[in-house]
Amino acid sequence: MAVRAVLKMGHPLLFERAREVERFGTAELDALLADMLDTMEALDGAGLAAPQIGVSLRVVVFGLKRNPRYPEAEEVPYTVLINPLIRALDEALEDGWEGCLSVPGMRGLVPRHRRINYRGQDQYGTPIDRDVAGFHARVVQHECDHLDGVLYPMRVTDLRNFGFTEVLFPGQAPPEE
Ligand code: NI
Helix, strand or coil: CCCCCCCCCCCHHHHCCCECCCCCCCHHHHHHHHHHHHHHHHCCCCEEEHHHHCCCECEEEEEECCCCCCCCCCCEEEEEEEEEEEEECCCCEEEEEEEECCEEEEEEEEEEECEEEEEEECCCCCEEEEEEEHHHHHHHHHHHHHHCCCCHHHHCCCHHHEEEHHHHCCCCCCCEC
């Protein structure tokens, strides 16, 4: 499979609502997922949404092993999530730093729901239903925003908390998604 070019903020496709996947277990879906995983791995990302490689479908992949570069980030299991639905489990919001492969070299402080339930399907159509919190919940909210045409800078509440990675985090930046 292949490492694909990641669209950067400004490209109109990143602001579109992506379409639902209707058929699972197809060669097309397998090829898309292989490219997404290759691309995410090559760029050392914590997550990737299909629109970021120019495919307007409701497909995200994410996952993070414990990494000394990101001592704050909890481990997140590698997950393929299709047609996701997110529900906040309570009112609690938490600020956290985010980066995005479509906004390279930048980081911003974004409020997200601390605890969420997410549902959807894996590549075979098998249901996924998880209650998660913290960094795992943040990654899922960030990736699913991509499916509705929302990039994290649009959620930064104070633009003084948006800037260049090497200035904000010399030597130790949170991962890009
Ligand atoms: Ni992103």
